[in-house]
Amino acid sequence: MIHRSLIDRDRVEVVDPAHKQHVSSLVWGSGPTGNTLFAGTMEDQASGSNGHIAVVSLRTDLITVMDRTQNIGEVDALGISPQGMS
Amino acid sequence: MLWEYLRKVCLRECVSYSVSIKSSSGDRLAACIRGQGLPSLEIYALDNSGIQNSSKVSTRSSRHPSFDSSASRAEPRISLEAFDTPKAEVSSCKWSLCGTYIAVGRNDDRVDLFDSRFIKHGPVSRMFHGEPIKRTPWKSLWGITGLEWVEGAGNAQQALVSGGTDGQYYELPINTSDVRLQVVYDYGIYVMLTLFATSLPKWRRTSGVSQWAISANDKPHWSCE
Numbered sequence: 001m002i003h004r005s006l007i008d009r010d011r012v013e014v015v016d017p018a019h020k021q022h023v024s025s026l027v028w029g030s031g032p033t034g035n036t037l038f039a040g041t042m043e044d045q046a047s048g049s050n051g052h053i054a055v056v057s058l059r060t061d062l063i064t065v066m067d068r069t070q071n072i073g074e075v076d077a078l079g080i081s082p083q084g085m086s
Numbered sequence: 087m088l089w090e091y092l093r094k095v096c097l098r099e100c101v102s103y104s105v106s107i108k109s110s111s112g113d114r115l116a117a118c119i120r121g122q123g124l125p126s127l128e129i130y131a132l133d134n135s136g137i138q139n140s141s142k143v144s145t146r147s148s149r150h151p152s153f154d155s156s157a158s159r160a161e162p163r164i165s166l167e168a169f170d171t172p173k174a175e176v177s178s179c180k181w182s183l184c185g186t187y188i189a190v191g192r193n194d195d196r197v198d199l200f201d202s203r204f205i206k207h208g209p210v211s212r213m214f215h216g217e218p219i220k221r222t223p224w225k226s227l228w229g230i231t232g233l234e235w236v237e238g239a240g241n242a243q244q245a246l247v248s249g250g251t252d253g254q255y256y257e258l259p260i261n262t263s264d265v266r267l268q269v270v271y272d273y274g275i276y277v278m279l280t281l282f283a284t285s286l287p288k289w290r291r292t293s294g295v296s297q298w299a300i301s302a303n304d305k306p307h308w309s310c311e
Binding site for chain 2: 027029038040043050051053069072073074075076077078079080081082
């Protein structure tokens with residue numbers, strides 16, 4: 001769960017609440033479209049859920065999960081490349 | 087003398103780190119994944135334009151970075167060397183300031199350095215923490231606790247600094263303007279590996295650093311014993 005602040009409405013779930021997945025890694029990205037947070041999650045062996053990476057968009061009025069990968073396994077660490085490098 | 091050197095590095099890093107924060111919004115995301123089989127390092131392409139590549143975006147067409155999920159897996163992808171123990175994991179993954187290298191720190195004391203342009207060829211440099219003194223003998227895994235790239239370290243343009251729970255930190259200076267380093271990539275893999283090995287810098291170890299971190303206000307803090 002990502003909290004922008006302690007205000008309860010400013011939060012978004014990056015995992016299915018039914019699955020006991022934990023966020024294992026976080027990394028910030030800041031581009032022309034605004035702040036973005038990438039969250040990697042661990043897997044939940046009990047429910048058979050693999051981890052994934054969620055893209056969380058943080059704007060002044062809204063926090064949303066813009067995208068997420070398919071189940072990819074347990075995400076240990078994330079790293080964002082410098083801008084303009086490809 | 088050590089402290090004086092660290093202080094100089096920190097002062098330089100105060101400037102360089104603020105720059106790296108400003109530009110830390112690239113188009114690729116490196117992810118260290120553990121699943122069935124070997125752990126892996128995967129590079130995801132981030133789509134900043136969204137609309138132009140909307141057919142490749144897995145969810146809504148947006149102006150925000152999205153995963154190029156036209157394939158179920160990221161490309162390129164490489165398997166990392168297996169961990170020695172089940173509890174081991176990757177603790178840190180950091181791109182270099184130039185956007186070329188990816189450093190992967192693991193809590194089995196290993197740091198692997200990959201060239202993002204030739205990631206499938208495996209690590210271009212590897213080093214281990216842990217010798218010769220165990221500062222935390224009750225832990226079976228000392229582990230890499232942090233990786234940071236710093237700018238202007240000595241004669242090198244940038245350097246990778248790794249800190250570990252063995253109470254030591256190592257640095258790997260890299261000069262990306264090294265002509266040999268650039269030229270050899272234009273020739274075959276075998277030539278590249280041979281010449282690359284001769285031009286790779288050596289890891290340097292320094293004792294006495296018990297912990298280190300980047301504080302919230304972007305100012306590096308080093309703690310020396």
